[in-house]
Structure formats: structure tokens, C-alpha cells
Amino acid sequence: MKPAPFAYTAPTTLEDALRALDNGGDAAKVLAGGQSLVPLMNFRLVEIELLVDLNRIAGLAYIRPQNGWLAVGAMTRAREVERSDVAAAEVPLLRTALRFVGHPQIRNQGTVCGSIAHADPAAEMPAVATALGASMVIRSVEGERVVPASEFFVRYLTTCMAPNEMLVEVRFPRSSEQSGHAFVEHSRRHGDFAIVGVAATVETDANGVCRAARVALAGVDPRPFDASDVASSLVGTAVTEAHANEVGQRVAALLDPRGDIHATARYRRRMAAVLVRRALISAAGDPAARDAI
Amino acid sequence: MTVPGGASSTGVFANAQDKVEIAVTVNGFPYTRTVEPRKLLADFLREDLRLTGTHLGCEHGVCGACTVRVNGRAVRSCLMFAIQVDGAQLSTVEGLAPRDGLSIIQDAFHEYHALQCGFCTPGFLMTTAELLADSPDPTDEEIVSALSGNLCRCTGYVSIVAAVRAAAERMRSDEATA
Numbered sequence: 001m002k003p004a005p006f007a008y009t010a011p012t013t014l015e016d017a018l019r020a021l022d023n024g025g026d027a028a029k030v031l032a033g034g035q036s037l038v039p040l041m042n043f044r045l046v047e048i049e050l051l052v053d054l055n056r057i058a059g060l061a062y063i064r065p066q067n068g069w070l071a072v073g074a075m076t077r078a079r080e081v082e083r084s085d086v087a088a089a090e091v092p093l094l095r096t097a098l099r100f101v102g103h104p105q106i107r108n109q110g111t112v113c114g115s116i117a118h119a120d121p122a123a124e125m126p127a128v129a130t131a132l133g134a135s136m137v138i139r140s141v142e143g144e145r146v147v148p149a150s151e152f153f154v155r156y157l158t159t160c161m162a163p164n165e166m167l168v169e170v171r172f173p174r175s176s177e178q179s180g181h182a183f184v185e186h187s188r189r190h191g192d193f194a195i196v197g198v199a200a201t202v203e204t205d206a207n208g209v210c211r212a213a214r215v216a217l218a219g220v221d222p223r224p225f226d227a228s229d230v231a232s233s234l235v236g237t238a239v240t241e242a243h244a245n246e247v248g249q250r251v252a253a254l255l256d257p258r259g260d261i262h263a264t265a266r267y268r269r270r271m272a273a274v275l276v277r278r279a280l281i282s283a284a285g286d287p288a289a290r291d292a293i
Numbered sequence: 294m295t296v297p298g299g300a301s302s303t304g305v306f307a308n309a310q311d312k313v314e315i316a317v318t319v320n321g322f323p324y325t326r327t328v329e330p331r332k333l334l335a336d337f338l339r340e341d342l343r344l345t346g347t348h349l350g351c352e353h354g355v356c357g358a359c360t361v362r363v364n365g366r367a368v369r370s371c372l373m374f375a376i377q378v379d380g381a382q383l384s385t386v387e388g389l390a391p392r393d394g395l396s397i398i399q400d401a402f403h404e405y406h407a408l409q410c411g412f413c414t415p416g417f418l419m420t421t422a423e424l425l426a427d428s429p430d431p432t433d434e435e436i437v438s439a440l441s442g443n444l445c446r447c448t449g450y451v452s453i454v455a456a457v458r459a460a461a462e463r464m465r466s467d468e469a470t471a
Contacts, residue, residue, distance in 0.1 A: 001352040005309035008330035008376060012304040031377075038372040039353035042333075049309075051330065055377060056304055079366075103442025105357065105420065108366040109373070191441050 003041040003048075010053040014060065014139070014168070017052050022141045022164040024050040030166055031055070032075055035102065035110035036118040060168070065090050069135070069171040078107035078115070091172045093181035097128045097199060100183065103191045116152075117167040119159045122193035122219040124183065126153055129170060130224035131199035131216035137169035146171075155222040178211070179203040182282035184275045185218075188262070194219040195263045196271040200231070200279035202239060210234040210284065215247075215276060220257040220268050227251040227276065239284035241277070248277035305376070315379040319344065320388025328375045335359045337375035338385060346386040346415045350444070357443035360416040361385050367423040386415035389422065397467070398422060401460035402453070409447035416443045421457050429465055433458065 011017045021028050027049035031037060040046040054060060060075035063084050070090045072081060081087050082098040094112075101107055101115070101124050115125040116136070129136075129149045136152045138145050138161055152159055161167065175181065185197040197218035203211045213231040216224050230250050234243055252273035259265040307313045312327040319342060326341045333352075338344045338361065350358035352371045359371040362384040389396045395403065398421050408414040417440065424431060424439040431439065436457050445453065 002333065002336075003331045005329065005331050007309045007311075008305065008307045008313075008374075010305040010376075016304065034372050034374075035354060035369070038374075042352050042371070053305075053377060102354075103357070104423075104439055105360055105367045105369050105442045106354065109368045189441075190438075 001042050003038075004044055006041075006048045007050045008053065009050065010056045012056050012058070014057055017054060017057060018139060018141050018164070018166065020050065020052045021166060024052070024163075026163045028052060028163065030117075032114040032117075033077065033110035034114075035106045036114060036120065036123075063087050065174065069173050070094075072112050072170050072172065074111065074113045074166070074168045076112055078102075078110050078112055079104070081112050082107060090174045091132065092175060093128055093132065093183060093199060093201060094172065096181060097124045097183040100124050100185045100187075100191070100194070100197070106191075113167050113170050116170055117159060117161070119153050119157055119223070120193065121153075121156060121221055121223050121225075122195075122197070124185070124194065124197055124199075124218060127194075127197055127199045127216045127218035127224045128183070129172070130226050131201060131214050131228075132172050133214070134173065135171040136167055137171065138165050139168045140165040144168075149224070150226065153223040175201065176203060178205065180283040180285065182279040184279045184282070186271050186275060196220055196268055196275055198272070198275040198279040200276075200283040202234070202280060202283040204239070204284060208238050208284075210237055210239050213239075213280065213283075215251070215279065217251070217255075217272055217276070220255045220272055225255065227254070230254070231276075231280065234280070239280055241281060244277040244280040244284075245273075247280060248273040248275075251276050305379070307376070313376055313379075315376060317375075317378050317381055317383055319383040320385060326375075330374060330376050332375045333371055334361070334363075334373040334375050334378060335370035338370065338383075341375070344385055344387050348412055348415055350412065350416075355444070356413070357416040357420065358413050360419045360443065362419055362423060365423070365426070367420050384419065384422070386418050389418060397463050398425070398457075398460045401456040401463065405452050405456035405459060407448060407453040407456035413443060413445045413447075417445070417453060421460065424457070425461055425464055429461065429468070431457075431461060436461075 029048045031053045062073040064071040088095045136147045181201045185194045200215045202213045213234045215227040215231040252269045257265045257268040316325045338347045348358040350356035354369045354372045361370045
């Protein structure tokens with residue numbers, strides 16, 4: 001339960017980090033918060049030849065509202081985002097969902113971007129990024145590219161990033177004032193990975209008629225499952241219990257989850273239907289009711 | 294093993310077999326040691342500094358027995374490398390007690406029987422220390438939430454929550470009379 005030997009570098013500029021990553025090839029990995037990576041190293045499920053520590057690089061931790069999105073830098077700790085009033089105002093789903101991420105000690109050190117780059121489909125942040133249609137800013141020695149969440153997450157623990165690429169920023173679209181949000185999760189203990197988790201946003205007009213709905217699920221697929229197509233059938237209607245239930249059933253029917261020691265496939269499908277319904281009702285309803293679920 | 298060239302000339306660099314010198318302050322005392330990059334912070338505290346109050350329960354970040362504070366923040370020392378804390382200020386359970394007696398938090402744990410075997414206790418104490426530094430008057434819900442990252446197999450947690458509540462109250466009243 002100790003990591004295998006590895007070479008280590010802690011550069012002080014992003015350019016140096018990108019160069020180190022480029023030279024290191026397949027066996028080089030970035031260290032941000034380490035809350036996902038180091039357990040794997042301790043188990044020796046991953047053996048790294050070069051660890052590129054980002055913690056000495058200034059200017060990578062930020063929460064900036066700009067141009068219609070909230071930009072979160074690579075080294076921004078989950079705790080900072082959870083406590084940020086700016087983030088809560090611009091993208092309220094983040095604070096709600098972060099309460100389910102691990103435990104306080106994990107959130108003190110772990111980063112939002114790190115969780116997204118790690119791409120565990122049972123984690124909360126990838127589902128949030130998918131539900132919101134976030135964009136990932138990726139850099140390497142070759143330059144920068146921006147990839148939407150729908151292309152970023154490929155499968156279990158795998159993103160579209162090449163070994164020499166690094167996620168430097170995530171851009172979360174800012175929520176409109178008419179938009180409600182919800183994050184509901186089922187797990188054995190609070191703080192565990194989700195058996196099933198659902199992130200939802202619903203925008204309604206002054207009469208309570210749905211104008212937009214987005215839903216993404218954690219824990220049911222090798223990548224966050226975007227169920228927004230199904231949820232969009234709510235547009236133009238009032239989000240009633242019956243409607244939300246129907247959407248939940250239709251989403252569940254699309255799923256082909258894996259059974260494992262935590263839950264059978266059938267159980268995940270059942271829970272998905274229930275949690276999608278609850279998340280939609282919550283997101284469409286009274287803000288005060290949101291955190292009660 | 295040699296690392297492909299081009300790694301940074303600024304900042305730290307170490308090959309796998311190298312040892313790197315680090316300087317840390319733990320509970321107010323400065324220490325300088327040389328460590329392999331892969332040395333976990335928890336093992337560094339226990340083996341290199343002989344501060345064995347920090348315990349290892351799972352070595353993958355779920356049990357909380359290894360919780361220490363790095364620059365004030367409660368973190369899993371089994372998920373950090375010693376080499377990362379070069380230049381940092383650390384607090385461990387050994388630093389809680391004053392010269393004579395126990396700290397308020399430790400005293401409350403004693404009074405409310407918030408420990409049996411004591412294995413998880415250092416982790417709970419460090420987590421509590423951060424909680425009460427951030428929130429001097431936490432609700433029960435906030436206490437439970439803050440402690441959710443520390444597992445105890447002996448007590449059933451009720452006495453631990455009671456101890457934290459009592460410690461918070463005593464610290465507040467001490468503040469008021471100070």
C-alpha cells in the first residue's frame with residue numbers, strides 16, 4: 001500500500017509543467033489535489049514514472065465570472081468553490097453538488113478540475129459539467145483547445161486528452177435567474193461515490209412553464225450520462241410529478257448500467273428513474289425545497 | 294532511472310532514487326530531513342519525525358485516521374507526499390496539548406468518553422480543531438457533516454458529537470471571559 005518509486009518535478013510555471021509532461025510521455029501524470037490519483041498510486045493500480053506537481057505554480061487557482069461563464073482554474077480547491085459566493089451566485093448547482101463530494105478533508109485538498117480530468121463516472125463534478133454543458137480548456141506544448149463536456153468524457157477514467165495535455169480551466173455556463181437546479185444522490189454513506197447521482201437544471205417562465213431542462217447522471221454509465229434530450233420533452237409544459245416521473249422512466253429505459261458489489265444493474269436503473277423524477281421536481285420548484293431532497 | 298530531459302530547471306526536480314531535502318514546521322518546531330519523492334506525508338511524520346500520533350487506517354483516503362492540518366487545512370496525510378509540504382506549517386495531534394494537561398477539545402473527548410481504542414481519535418481531534426477554528430458555534434448538523442470524513446468503529450459517534458458540542462461551548466465561553 002505504498003506507491004512505487006517515481007521521479008518528481010514541481011515547476012513554478014505552467015510552461016515548464018507542460019514541457020515536463022510532454023517529455024514524460026505516457027508515464028507522466030499531473031498532481032493537483034491528489035485525492036483521486038494518490039489512492040491509485042498507493043494501491044499500485046497506476047504506476048507513474050514522473051509526477052508533475054502543479055502546486056507551486058502561481059495563478060492556476062481562480063474563480064472568474066466572464067463572458068457568460070464561470071471560469072474555474074486547475075488548482076482551485078473544491079472547498080474554495082463550495083464556499084465562493086461568486087460561484088454560488090453564478091452557478092448555484094456547484095455548491096449544491098459539492099456537498100456530496102467526498103468529505104471536508106477531501107474538499108480541502110482536491111480540485112474541481114482534477115475531479116473532472118479524472119473522469120470517474122460515479123463522481124459528482126463530471127455529471128455537473130455534463131448537465132451544465134461545460135467547456136474544458138486543455139493545454140499542451142502544442143497550444144490550447146476548448147472541448148465541450150460531451151466530447152471530453154470518453155469512458156471510465158478516460159478523457160479525450162492526450163498524455164501530454166492538461167486541463168487548465170473549466171468553464172461552467174452561468175445560470176439564468178429563471179433557472180432552478182438540483183443535485184440528488186443515492187449512496188450507502190454520505191460522501192461515498194454515487195450509486196446513482198443526478199444533476200439537473202430547469203428553466204421556467206413566469207407562469208411555471210418549462211423553457212429548458214438539462215439532466216446528467218453519475219454512476220450509470222462508463223461516462224456521465226447526458227439525459228437532456230429526454231428531459232427536453234418537458235419544454236412547453238408545466239413540470240408536474242407525472243411528467244417528471246415519465247421522464248425518469250424513459251431515462252431509466254435507456255440505461256445499461258453495470259452491476260457490481262455496490263448495486264445491481266436493475267437497482268441502478270430503478271434508482272435512476274426515481275432520482276431523475278426528484279431532481280426535476282426540485283429544480284423546477286421552489287428554491288427553498290431544493291435542498292430538502 | 295533517468296528522467297527524459299527537459300524537465301524544469303526552476304522548481305524542484307528529483308529522480309526516483311534521489312532523496313530531496315525538505316524543511317517543514319510541525320507544531321511550531323522546524324525540521325529538516327531528506328526524503329524519497331514517494332514518501333507519504335503520514336509515513337514521514339511517523340517514521341522520519343517519530344510523531345506516531347498520526348495513524349494509518351486505510352491508506353486510500355476514506356477513514357480519516359491520518360488527518361493532519363497543513364497550513365491550517367485538515368487533509369489526508371496518506372494522500373500527500375512529504376515532498377509536497379516543503380516550507381509548510383503542519384499541525385498534528387502532538388501539538389494540541391499545552392505544556393500541562395490537555396487542550397479543551399481533548400478534555401471534552403475525555404469527559405464525554407468520545408474514544409475507546411483511540412485509534413481514530415487523532416484524526417477526529419484534528420478535524421474538530423479545524424471545524425471549531427472555522428465555525429465557533431456549529432449546529433449539530435454542521436458538526437456531523439464536518440466529522441463525516443472520520444470513521445470510528447468503537448463508539449457509535451454519539452459521544453464524539455457530544456464532545457465536539459461541549460468543546461465548542463467551552464471555547465466560546467472562554468473567549469467571552471478572556
